[in-house]
Amino acid sequence: MDWLGPEEWRAVALSLQVSFWATLVSLPLGILTAYALARLDFPGKQLLNGIVHLPLILPPVVTGYLLLLGFGTRGPVGGILAEFGIVFAFRWTGAALAAGIMAFPLMVRAIRLSIEAVDPKLEQASSTLGASPAWVFLTVTLPMTLPGIIAGAILAFAKAMGEFGATITFVSNIPGQTRTIPSAIYAFLQVPGGEGSAMKLVTVSVVVAMGALLLSEVISRRVATRIGGA
Amino acid sequence: MLDIAVRHAFAGFTLDTSFRAPPGVTVLFGRSGSGKTTLVNAVAGLLMPDAGRIAVGDWVLLDTERGIRLRPHKRRLGYIFQEGRLFPHLTVRQNLAYGAWFAPKNAPREDEAKVVELLGIGPLLNRRPAALSGGEKQRVAIGRALLAAPHMILADEPLAALDDARKSEVLPYFERLRDEVEIPILYVTHSAAEVARLATTVVTLEEGRVTGQGTAAEVLANPSVTPLGARAAGAVLEATIARHHPDGLTELHAGGTPLFLPALGQPEGSTVRVRIAAHDVILATSEPSDLSALNILPGTVHDIRSGQGPGAIVSLDTPAGRILARVTRRSAKRLGLQSGTPCYAVIKSVALAPQDIGG
Numbered sequence: 001m002d003w004l005g006p007e008e009w010r011a012v013a014l015s016l017q018v019s020f021w022a023t024l025v026s027l028p029l030g031i032l033t034a035y036a037l038a039r040l041d042f043p044g045k046q047l048l049n050g051i052v053h054l055p056l057i058l059p060p061v062v063t064g065y066l067l068l069l070g071f072g073t074r075g076p077v078g079g080i081l082a083e084f085g086i087v088f089a090f091r092w093t094g095a096a097l098a099a100g101i102m103a104f105p106l107m108v109r110a111i112r113l114s115i116e117a118v119d120p121k122l123e124q125a126s127s128t129l130g131a132s133p134a135w136v137f138l139t140v141t142l143p144m145t146l147p148g149i150i151a152g153a154i155l156a157f158a159k160a161m162g163e164f165g166a167t168i169t170f171v172s173n174i175p176g177q178t179r180t181i182p183s184a185i186y187a188f189l190q191v192p193g194g195e196g197s198a199m200k201l202v203t204v205s206v207v208v209a210m211g212a213l214l215l216s217e218v219i220s221r222r223v224a225t226r227i228g229g230a
Numbered sequence: 231m232l233d234i235a236v237r238h239a240f241a242g243f244t245l246d247t248s249f250r251a252p253p254g255v256t257v258l259f260g261r262s263g264s265g266k267t268t269l270v271n272a273v274a275g276l277l278m279p280d281a282g283r284i285a286v287g288d289w290v291l292l293d294t295e296r297g298i299r300l301r302p303h304k305r306r307l308g309y310i311f312q313e314g315r316l317f318p319h320l321t322v323r324q325n326l327a328y329g330a331w332f333a334p335k336n337a338p339r340e341d342e343a344k345v346v347e348l349l350g351i352g353p354l355l356n357r358r359p360a361a362l363s364g365g366e367k368q369r370v371a372i373g374r375a376l377l378a379a380p381h382m383i384l385a386d387e388p389l390a391a392l393d394d395a396r397k398s399e400v401l402p403y404f405e406r407l408r409d410e411v412e413i414p415i416l417y418v419t420h421s422a423a424e425v426a427r428l429a430t431t432v433v434t435l436e437e438g439r440v441t442g443q444g445t446a447a448e449v450l451a452n453p454s455v456t457p458l459g460a461r462a463a464g465a466v467l468e469a470t471i472a473r474h475h476p477d478g479l480t481e482l483h484a485g486g487t488p489l490f491l492p493a494l495g496q497p498e499g500s501t502v503r504v505r506i507a508a509h510d511v512i513l514a515t516s517e518p519s520d521l522s523a524l525n526i527l528p529g530t531v532h533d534i535r536s537g538q539g540p541g542a543i544v545s546l547d548t549p550a551g552r553i554l555a556r557v558t559r560r561s562a563k564r565l566g567l568q569s570g571t572p573c574y575a576v577i578k579s580v581a582l583a584p585q586d587i588g589g
Contacts, residue, residue: 121311121315122315122318124276124302124315125311125315125317126317126328127276127301127302127303128275128276128302128303128305128307128309128384129303129308129309129332129375129378130303130306130332130333131303131328131332132303133303135303136303139328140317143319144318
């Protein structure tokens, strides 16, 4: 494809990489958090709920800055992780972290809703048939929540593709390292004659976002028909 | 031997029940709100009562004094719920295998092929629950409970959500379960017909307490303990099928007395339980003639019990067994009925509806 120049390609590839890892790594945590919020009762539940949703409400710049303070090489968490060779600041991993955190509330909401839609009576039935709580979760709750998990993951992926504010604040705008599609569009618009490249990336953004939405619709509809009514 | 003693206080309702029952089908009989389902949930472990002891033979599920409170998945029971609760994401075959998978490998278990045959669910194995009728779902639910290698089967009004046709489709499978499988069953219902057909032992519940216990015939004949009072009262007679007549009637013999009712499916010579509801019986002090009713049994009044309201329940000793009749107090007085009065019980043959008859 000659349509995209090497610089644009690099932005697209990086965005896909960042979003893929952001989604994959946050998914188990998202399922766990959604389950805790939907089904468990524990002190601090409202606090957890608030923290999970915070990135949705805070200005992204604030989230990015807080990440910089916490996960920068001299930050309390970043400093410890740097000892083990895990560095986020000004790396693509940092972009993935920022995208993952920004997308997390959307993912948790979608999964939580579908967990709440699972009839607890089915989970009871499972336990009377000898399934321990962990098995109940694995054999009943999780498979029945599958449409919501897929929807949540795709939604999170699309959100991660579009994350800009927190990313640029936390990991800057380094070509090939942290210059994702939104950062690249921003950079192209800063230089004279960059509108053409920006427009191409805008087109890619729209196509990816629409594709993700359609895919999630198709998949969850197929899973929902398979599961059917009780 | 089933041994249950449970005490649990809710806001505004206290469950305080205690009974022991021999193996077979123990029916908890009571109106809604009497605590039947709560009690079954305590047996299943879905409710942890304040205090009590629950044991099936040597298998102790709960003993608060000794600090034993098995969690639901450790109890090894097969619970058949009112709404089936099949797993919608699994096929019938996978639903059946679900409980078996969690059972200890060395547990004595029913053969899957035998259970599938017993319940007639062979053609359904590859379907999902969404594609099953209500009656089929309940049959699969019975199979799923049975194949979990349970110490006891619990059934909480398993027919209540079905229409009459589906009820008579599923009920015979519970009878086969009782007769062909040696697993005790605790069965909850508010239907006198189900009590009459299934019960080895009936335990009546009211407001969280046991009000009576006995065989189906004993309990149903005693309106003071039947949960619906006089409306559920009736006699349960054991009868043998003597002959199928060509005009569509079946002749039964109960204690040597013939009874006629619409054709039954069972072969001649087999034994059935017949329920005669008290409100389907008319009394006469002289032998009635020129009457369309086919079943007229001579007998003597055993006793008369009046409740609130205008009705009275007259129990009558006949050669076929004890029969109950529900009459008004006014007629009882007009006929001069009292203990020892000879009289005749007139039973309309159509009153012996097929769904009240079982083997």
